Amino acid sequence: MRKLIIAIDGPVGSGKSSTARRVAELLGYTYLDSGAMYRALALKALWRGIAFDAAEKLETLAAETRIDLLAGENGQRVLLDGVDVTAEIRTPAASQSASKIAVLAGVRRHLVAEQRRAGAAGGVVMEGRDIGTAVFPDAGLKIFLDATVEVRAERRLHEHTARGENISLEKMMEEVRQRDARDKDRAASPLVRAADAVLVDNTAMDVEETARLIVLLAREKQGTGIRG
Numbered sequence: 001m002r003k004l005i006i007a008i009d010g011p012v013g014s015g016k017s018s019t020a021r022r023v024a025e026l027l028g029y030t031y032l033d034s035g036a037m038y039r040a041l042a043l044k045a046l047w048r049g050i051a052f053d054a055a056e057k058l059e060t061l062a063a064e065t066r067i068d069l070l071a072g073e074n075g076q077r078v079l080l081d082g083v084d085v086t087a088e089i090r091t092p093a094a095s096q097s098a099s100k101i102a103v104l105a106g107v108r109r110h111l112v113a114e115q116r117r118a119g120a121a122g123g124v125v126m127e128g129r130d131i132g133t134a135v136f137p138d139a140g141l142k143i144f145l146d147a148t149v150e151v152r153a154e155r156r157l158h159e160h161t162a163r164g165e166n167i168s169l170e171k172m173m174e175e176v177r178q179r180d181a182r183d184k185d186r187a188a189s190p191l192v193r194a195a196d197a198v199l200v201d202n203t204a205m206d207v208e209e210t211a212r213l214i215v216l217l218a219r220e221k222q223g224t225g226i227r228g
Helices: 015-029 034-048 054-061 092-101 103-120 131-135 149-162 170-187 207-222
Strands: 005-009 030-033 067-072 075-080 124-128 140-146 198-201
Touching: 005 015, 005 131, 005 207, 015 030, 015 124, 030 034, 030 140, 030 207, 034 054, 034 067, 034 075, 034 103, 034 124, 054 103, 067 103, 067 131, 067 198, 092 131, 092 149, 092 170, 124 131, 131 140, 131 207, 140 207, 149 170, 198 207
Parallel strands: 005 124, 005 140, 030 124, 140 198
Antiparallel strands: 067 075
């Protein structure tokens, strides 16, 4: 059976990570979180004290950094130069910093090469903001996930609350809007829906419903019909 490369793009809070993980489980594919690579590099830059407007230094840092995405018992593990940073990259500082380095063309060039190598054989579900447009423009199935700003902010708020972080919904909505602006306005691989991507608005859908819809689309692409 032909194994696809499934590219899932969308703005912050659209449920890309949770959905991609579930799609990979249902299909028996490998889940690859491209955003984890940017978070890991941002974390290293924070450790090194490198300013996020120092483009040349950040590009050099990307070129000399090894980031591995591995399957673990509790989900994907992220190794930064051999060190497990799975928990560290999920902090607000790493997340916000990742969006700042993601606008740099030189950084993206190095990390896109890593992403292509990781998914070249197929049978992968990769999510991010330019997977269907820049990383895998020939992916067998492209999905663009979206939801209203209010719902996306509520989802992000829930994640922060679960980690014991106190933030208001109003502040979270503003952060989401700012993140959207950075992602859409960046010169290097801005967030856009690929012309052949299927738009899935999951404002009123949970992860399971969204994932099963994508699995149905994948099986249609494979020509195997619909299974339970």
